Amino acid sequence: MYQYLMNGTVVVLSLTVFAAGCTSLPNKGPHTGEAEQEQVNGHDPWEGFNRTVYRFNDKVDRVVTKPLAKGYRRITPRPVRRSVGNFFRNLLEPTTVVNDLLQGKPLQAISDASRFLLNSTLGIVGLFDVATKVGVERNQEDFGQTLAVWGISSGPYVVLPFLGPSNVRDAFGLLPYYYYTDPRLALDERGARIALVAIDVIDFRSQLLGTTRLLDLQLDPYLFSRESYRQKRLDLIFDGEPPLDEPSL
Numbered sequence: 715m716y717q718y719l720m721n722g723t724v725v726v727l728s729l730t731v732f733a734a735g736c737t738s739l740p741n742k743g744p745h746t747g748e749a750e751q752e753q754v755n756g757h758d759p760w761e762g763f764n765r766t767v768y769r770f771n772d773k774v775d776r777v778v779t780k781p782l783a784k785g786y787r788r789i790t791p792r793p794v795r796r797s798v799g800n801f802f803r804n805l806l807e808p809t810t811v812v813n814d815l816l817q818g819k820p821l822q823a824i825s826d827a828s829r830f831l832l833n834s835t836l837g838i839v840g841l842f843d844v845a846t847k848v849g850v851e852r853n854q855e856d857f858g859q860t861l862a863v864w865g866i867s868s869g870p871y872v873v874l875p876f877l878g879p880s881n882v883r884d885a886f887g888l889l890p891y892y893y894y895t896d897p898r899l900a901l902d903e904r905g906a907r908i909a910l911v912a913i914d915v916i917d918f919r920s921q922l923l924g925t926t927r928l929l930d931l932q933l934d935p936y937l938f939s940r941e942s943y944r945q946k947r948l949d950l951i952f953d954g955e956p957p958l959d960e961p962s963l
Contacts, residue, residue, distance in 0.1 A: 757871050758940065764873040768936050771878060775919075780926075783919035795917065797841040802914045803852070804833045804840025809895040813855035817863045826853055854950060858887030862951045871940055879943035 758764065787795070807830035814823035829845040829852065837844040846852065861883050862868065869882025877888075893899075898907045932938040948956040 757944070759870050760872060764871065764940075765936055767873040767875055768939070770875060771873065772935075774876065779915065779919050780923075782916050783923060786916050787920040787923060795920065798913065798917045799921065800833070800837070800843045801840045802917065803843075804830065804837070805897050806854075807833070808897060809857075809891055810853055810855045812895055813857060813860045814853070816857075816860045817855065819855075822853055822855075825850060826855075856884075856887060856950075857890050858884035858947070859951050861887055862947075868947075871944070879939055881947075884947065 790798075807826055811823050811826045811830065814820070814826055829850045832845040832848070832850065833840045833843060836842075858881075866883055868884070871879070871881050872885060874880050874885060880888075898910050901907050901910075929935050929938060945956075
């Protein structure tokens, strides 16, 4: 049902995304104009393949990820879950700082670097979000956003096996994260890295359990998740202020 990036921290189908999707889902009914329909199809020329992968991911979620997330939520106290989430969000801060600099945001880079240092030290390796409490707010920047800022087109929408909604640009943007800026790369033990990824995914999925009913209510969950993803990415690329007329990104 829900697909998300394996780092488990990039919100693909969060409540904010759902709210955006509710207001922007295109009308696929009989009164849809040809020009509008062509524009929608232009973003998703691989729809047949994408729907097949979406169904596969949905089955994996229903059979494996969702039950594990429910068990994790049932046996893990809320304060512990909060600290686990804080820990994994903190691991994304170095990637955010790198992309701040690549996007020409030096002041934001300083702020995000300060946030990482505060939470990694006073916050005990990120278990406690000290930075937010002292007014250093979290930003979210990734390599897909940087490529967009550099003027690279998003390319077609694509659903990746296990990883979920994406587009060609964002998929390529995952590579420098997985190979260069993910702090888990510093671990020599492969088993430890896999264990951290597994915990990350299960913890993040547990945060989305309350949104299951919303997706189930949709006539076409695939379209809903696709438009939600596109709206969320636009919101991130334009720092929360996307233009009224959707740009060609």
